[in-house]
Amino acid sequence: MNTQHHPEHPLDSFLAVYSDSLKRLALNDSGFVFDPMSGQSFTVNPCGLELLKLMQKQADVTLIEQQILQEFAVSADVLERNFLEFSEQLRRYLK
Amino acid sequence: MKTNTKKIKQLTIAVTGMNARADNPGPGVAVARCLREVIGFTGKIIGLGYDVLDPGLFQTELTDAGYLLPYPSAGEDELLSRLDYIQQREKIDVLIPCLDAEILSLIHLQEQIAALGIKMLLPTETQLQCRNKDRLHQFANQIGIKTPEQTPITSSSFFYDCAKKGWTYPLVVKGQFYDAGIAHNPEQAVGLFHRIAAVWGMPILVQKLIEGDEVNLTGLGDGNGKLLGAVMMRKRAVTDKGKAWAGMTVHDAGLLNAAEKLVAGLTWSGPLEVEMMRDKHGDYYLIEINPRFPAWIYLAKASGNNLPWALLEILHQQPLSELTPPIAGTLFIRYAQETIVSLADFEAMMMNGERAVAV
Incomplete structure (x- = not known):
């Protein structure tokens, strides 16, 4: 069996804590996001929407970043920084 | 005796709480709207209020007639006498009280009101008192629900x-x-x-003070411990009095679980509103149980659960036809609108306390 080992990513704990909250979010292709438990709604840009979709599907931050790097013209450093900032903004909305 | 759905749609329903000041409206106008919009409803809705400026008494699109009631401080005999007078004119089948202060008197008068031919779905006096502000803490803690100290x-x-x-x-x-x-x-x-x-x-x-999000739930207790037709709402904007002027349906499992425990613990009968706070740790604190539909009850109807109609079906032992799992994300925004009243109607309300059905 081929098992990959990644050093712990700073966003791993975010995904572990907020996994259930992320999964229940209703995502619209327009970028409108609704949390049916809290009633909170907010909007995200196309990259944020893609991040949310990927976070709903899997908890491996490295794989999520690889997918984004393939789809968007962004460097790994910028993505890393923006991903962290995005997760901080999400914490304000998710319970 | 059972009444079929067709007959329910022909009933005469009296609804109290026709006050509707924009910053703190009573639930009566919204309850009347829920009933009026049932497809095929051909019955009458009688608005009952306490002030000549209660707009629901005059809103002909919602109420067929309007009557003033004596304030609860006038005593239960006065209230019964007034209901008797109204009954002789309107032949009311069901009364839906919508204000906290009148529930106890109506419980005391339940037998006499039933003898007039008027049905109500009310809690018992014991159930009502258990949710009084000075006793709620003790009751909630007994069934494992937190309340603010x-x-x-x-x-x-x-x-x-x-x-x-x-x-x-x-x-x-x-x-x-x-x-x-x-x-x-x-x-x-x-x-x-x-x-x-x-x-x-x-x-x-x-x-x-519990800091966090206020979440509210409305539903019907069946009197056997079951909560029917629960709809949950989170306020999105409030008036100076803390009342919702915008709110959205949500699905909050913690709130639903607590409300089911409360209804089971009380074996609650009739409409209710449960108000809770969810703090930053995700803990729920019970703030209040109101023994009636809330002013935002039309949101319940709009999201799939017409609870005032379900109340009529329960009273007439009919299957509940208007209850579906509510859709989370349905938003209401309250607004003020002027109701125009003719001098003749205003005079009739001032002088006689009534706007009777036009013939």
């Missing part, structure tokens, strides 16, 4: 040395029946104490 006081001196007893500001100052405010210092607390005591009497209740 609370203490009754009869002197405003409490507010100057309460820190020594572990009561730090901001605090909630509440009347035993109604009204509440948040005090950030002793001066504000004393002001609230005197204002609320002057209207609602002693004791005044002091409560620790």
Whole structure:
């Protein structure tokens, strides 16, 4: 069996804590996001929407970043920084 | 005796709480709207209120007639006499009370009102008293639901040395029946104490403030411990009085679970609204149980659960036809609108306390 080992990513704990909250979010292709438990709604840009979709599907931050790097013209450093900032903004909305 | 759905749609329904000041409306107008919009409804809706300026008494699109009731302070005999008078004219089949202050009198008069031919779905007096503000804490804790720490006081001196007893500001100052405010210092607390005591009497209740999100639920207790048709709402914007002027349906499993426990613990019968706070740790605190539909009840109908209609079906032993899992994300925004009243109708309400059905 081929098992990959990644050093712990700073966003791993975010995904572990907020996994259930992320999964229940209703995502619209327009970028409108609704949390049916809290009633909170907010909007995200196309990259944020893609991040949310990927976070709903899997908890491996490295794989999520690889997918984004393939789809968007962004460097790994910028993505890393923006991903962290995005997760901080999400914490304000998710319970 | 069973009544079929067709006959329910022909009933005459009286609804109280026709007051509708934009900052703190009664639920009656919204309940009437829920009933009026049932497809095929050809019955009559009679609006009952306490003030000649209650707009629901005059809204011909919602009510077929309007009558003033005596204030609860006039006594139960006065209320019964007035209902008897109205009944002779309108032949009411069902009365849906929508204001907290009238529920106890109606429970006391239930047999006499039934003898007039009017049905109601009410809690028992014991159920009602269990959710009184001064007893809610004890009851909730018995069934494992948290409430904010609370203490009754009869002197405003409490507010100057309460820190020594572990009561730090901001605090909630509440009347035993109604009204509440948040005090950030002793001066504000004393002001609230005197204002609320002057209207609602002693004791005044002091409560620790729970910071977080307010979440509300409405539904019907079937009297056997089951909660029917629950709809949950989170306020999105409030008036100066803390009442919702915008709100959205949500699905909050913690709130639903707590409400089911409360209805089971009380074996609650009739409409209710459960108000809770969810703090930053995700813990739920029960603030209040109101023994009636809330003013935002039309949101329940709009999201799939016409609870006032379900109440009629329960009273007439019919299957519940208008209850579906509510859709989360349905938003309401309340607005004010002028109701136009002719001088003749206004005069009739002023002089006789009624706007009878036009013939």
